[in-house]
Amino acid sequence: MTTESEKLNFSCDYLEGCHPNILQRLMQTNLIKMNGYGEDPCSKSAQDRIRKACGAPGAEVRFLAGGTQINAVMIDALLASYQGVIAAESGHVAVHEAGAIEAGGHKVLTLPGKDGKLSADAIRAFVEDFAADPNHDHEVWPGMVYLSQPTEFGTLYSLEELTAISKVCHDNRLVLYVDGARLAYALASPENDVTLPDLARLCDAFYIGGTKCGALCGEAAVVPHPELIPHFFTIIKQHGALTAKGRLLGIQFDELFRDDLYLHIGGSAVLYAQELKKALQEKGYPLYLDSPTNQIFFVIDSRQRERLSAQVEFSIFEKLDADHYAARLATSWASSKEDVKRLIALL
Amino acid sequence: MTTESEKLNFSCDYLEGCHPNILQRLMQTNLIKMNGYGEDPCSKSAQDRIRKACGAPGAEVRFLAGGTQINAVMIDALLASYQGVIAAESGHVAVHEAGAIEAGGHKVLTLPGKDGKLSADAIRAFVEDFAADPNHDHEVWPGMVYLSQPTEFGTLYSLEELTAISKVCHDNRLVLYVDGARLAYALASPENDVTLPDLARLCDAFYIGGTKCGALCGEAAVVPHPELIPHFFTIIKQHGALTAKGRLLGIQFDELFRDDLYLHIGGSAVLYAQELKKALQEKGYPLYLDSPTNQIFFVIDSRQRERLSAQVEFSIFEKLDADHYAARLATSWASSKEDVKRLIALL
């Protein structure tokens, strides 16, 4: 919540701390001695809850601290040295990870996306072209497909789309990996039909985002078939991604998955975002694209940008032409009804 | 504190959560909106407090999540591609980081240490031998010296020793970097004469450990002369080491450096450890080496090990011969007087 004297802030979905249950649990457990590196009872309970929520009793679940980190670790763990990862041009790994994937030795093979999404057809065409290219032994082998659900544009893969992509991947020996940095906002969207068990069934690995979805930090890697990543613990350690006090991550996910909180925590954010979308349209702002989750992309001109910026913090995503910009408003699990109302009044 | 029914645990110094001030501050600030990636007021305040405590007003201070991570980032940031890092054979980067330094492309050039410490003479001899070797262009260039204060064996560099090492480094164009994972336990030791301003004056970079010294997570990199690492922010991001909710780290270090808490937080742990050391000696356990901080290394035989293990968790550090082991007891800022008494009674 923002007090009246403060500037509204819808610039991103990681502006606040964490769900109060997490803080309470941190207080309750603070002086209890627990072993490190994820060998604590909170982490074990959180792993069990996640396995159950995913309908994947045999899955390996590991907690890492942040999004770029988990992507770099997973991609490195899942690819052979000569393989690269297929991603949409707008994919987080392709743009906003400062080369973390390449620092691990792997090329990001980008394909044009539509509203941030890859299609099964585009992936199939790419791998078929690769296979048909007589020089492909001189090129990076596609070894994996990276998707984000929701995408960086807040859009969603439908179950049908994800099923088709999964089939293309497995027909072509590509690992399918899904970045769920904002997964709670997908799961809470009325338009979503992809469940956690669907992800566990269709993907080779994915992660359940904590940082943007109610935690202070933390992302949960899920590997339905653990034999896919031997010595995962050591790989995490080697990447500097092993948290000594694993309880910090375990407690957060144990709370996020207590009573299925994670499935609902994004609900208000999605509702508010859709209200913002409606208000923007009513006030004549063209949508840049139509997102059913917690990020709304719209078009503003320089004058509008200047006026709005004086009262609200939001993101400029791209300069479209001399006078127009793609802008983004993001809500979070902690956004308040009052702030949304005030923002709508200002639009 | 351990309740009577629980087994005592002195296996390491990261068994508990964090200093209560940190939890309180997390509660107070939880729903305040703050920008990400360290651009929040808590991080800025913490940076200022650390700069002040170090007497280094121009220093760059950055917060990372953990020890292996910060070592990998700093070493990669400070070395050219063809350079390696000199460390003691027992150095954390040489042994217990699962090859994180090598994964970044750098060789760890190990020298035998004495009680975990390198000497200025040994470093000088190494670089002089390297310089004299006609084939040295075919070898990894020493570019940096890595020390830990206190060392992995709990021992301390004196100001005289550190000054001598600093001189050897700077005479030989070696960067001097100090790993302060347990720095609070050095600063609180009566035997210590190296202050934070000394570190800032003598080192090119060092880190102030949080995870083992009262925080849930977090280590503070200090670079007295920031021009040494251009684009440090991007380098951190590239390593997957940038915390989105930087407030989590900022708050912890802001509290640890409020009213110089960090300078004293290790005091009880050091006191208790020295009591344990005295008790061990009185009861006839030989010391493995003599440490003035919060880790005590001693020798036990198989029978003692079996008996003690039934009632206390502690670490076996090394098998010395068929019947003897080097064992370690570690205290932390959260160890209780009662637990220490109970442990002494059991020895």
Place this chain on the structure above:
Amino acid sequence: MTTESEKLNFSCDYLEGCHPNILQRLMQTNLIKMNGYGEDPCSKSAQDRIRKACGAPGAEVRFLAGGTQINAVMIDALLASYQGVIAAESGHVAVHEAGAIEAGGHKVLTLPGKDGKLSADAIRAFVEDFAADPNHDHEVWPGMVYLSQPTEFGTLYSLEELTAISKVCHDNRLVLYVDGARLAYALASPENDVTLPDLARLCDAFYIGGTKCGALCGEAAVVPHPELIPHFFTIIKQHGALTAKGRLLGIQFDELFRDDLYLHIGGSAVLYAQELKKALQEKGYPLYLDSPTNQIFFVIDSRQRERLSAQVEFSIFEKLDADHYAARLATSWASSKEDVKRLIALL
């Protein structure tokens, strides 16, 4: 030369061995003892001749074995860890090096090219967009521009174009590096106006290709201002790119630069290629693009492809549509007038 019974082969420009002068010199010097690693008199003479041909008396010249290798070494030597290299989408480093650049930790930042060429304007727009992007600290920093002269499509940068690109690079602190795998065919083209001294003046580093231009193996890195790459020798060794018997490379470049042979060695190949281009046009094959050097790209349909393939080896570069292909004919310094005549008769 191809004997009548053999199939003609214009599939690439590295089908033959080396210029006869090289073999003769190898014979003459074979049992003379010479020091390794480039410390032999032949390498030193070759370095001097290259420095003289480039009008760059202070340049560092080093001989490496092959093209992908030298690109990987140079890019790694010239970039900081957080930097990437700008290249055309068709650039060799972006497509046909199996991820060697990424294996060294660097992202290839691709821009669309025109006939394989980047423009100064496109580079400037890219770096200005990067600078204007508020999130650019989360992205790979552009640190270098990679060009090839001639390009992978056989096209040439004019002196005016290269001068403009050099200015953009130096205005924006980008290193300019030119891949000269086929440089002899540029230097011998009547349309070329970029000399070796121009390259030495306008670029920060470039390489003079041997393998495709009369040598058995070998490429010569030229760094006009050697202080740009400290410890270049060790960097080369670290990449496994140091040739023990450096004489093998030294002898080849010493011969290629004796009496300016390199400036002329590509002449016949360019002449023959231009004859082939004229013949293709006369016989109604559309050009895919117009190249003034030794590679000719043209369009054929399936029937033509089948007929021609029976008698000539050539490359299919790309499938254009269901029935059409971009094909390539390449000549080399060793192509014979007779083979060219026979090929024209077959078109």
Place this chain on the structure above:
Amino acid sequence: MTTESEKLNFSCDYLEGCHPNILQRLMQTNLIKMNGYGEDPCSKSAQDRIRKACGAPGAEVRFLAGGTQINAVMIDALLASYQGVIAAESGHVAVHEAGAIEAGGHKVLTLPGKDGKLSADAIRAFVEDFAADPNHDHEVWPGMVYLSQPTEFGTLYSLEELTAISKVCHDNRLVLYVDGARLAYALASPENDVTLPDLARLCDAFYIGGTKCGALCGEAAVVPHPELIPHFFTIIKQHGALTAKGRLLGIQFDELFRDDLYLHIGGSAVLYAQELKKALQEKGYPLYLDSPTNQIFFVIDSRQRERLSAQVEFSIFEKLDADHYAARLATSWASSKEDVKRLIALL
């Protein structure tokens, strides 16, 4: 051969060019068009000859340019990201490759050797200690054993020793890899009882050295069970280690393995080296260690060093004390009887 006016040179075994048969073949084939990247008939013939000499008809054989390169490629191809390679402290990969192995992300786990050799017992003890260490998940996993035959000190593994090491490796899931940079000098030593078929039977991979054994450049990787390295071609390319004119390497190895030349080419060098050893001993120089191949290590004092250096080039390997040095004399396949006689006269 050295003419009388020239200084004798026994500083290493790569001072001369190549066996005359190779030059002759290069002449004969120079203008014959051959496909690149090892797809030429000479390479195919050489592969067949090597497979036959190794009694390994199913082996994959690939030609690379040099020793550090092939070690870096093979180790990277054979290890998972979290694994390191066990080597003797004096191993080439541990000392004289400028960190090429670490640049590929792998730690070299050194063990003390005896005269450059590792023992099966030492390897077993290391992996057993590792397995017994409760913290080993935080350490680099041993994935491979690296040996050199002959070693960097010219010593040889016996068939019994190699068999024992092979057994330890395969009992412990370690890949066994042998660096044969000077393999011809092992094969030609009267003391050797390890044949090429033995290597193919006992090792997972090894390489047959060309550069130091009669070639201008080139090393032949042999992988008896090719399924061990999928996409080896692309891995080689990614390391910048694929030779475009593969004929250059193919021709050399085809000649070296014509009529088993490779098995005998080191014979005179070994004979001469043993004569030098005998002469050194007779003249009172202590041996530094006893080598049965083409490198002789002995001890000299400063005065002897000065006197000898004026007339012969040789290597100083190590400074032993204020006045003594370990020195090396090396012979090659091209060393002449006359030069050896002259050297003996000078000792």
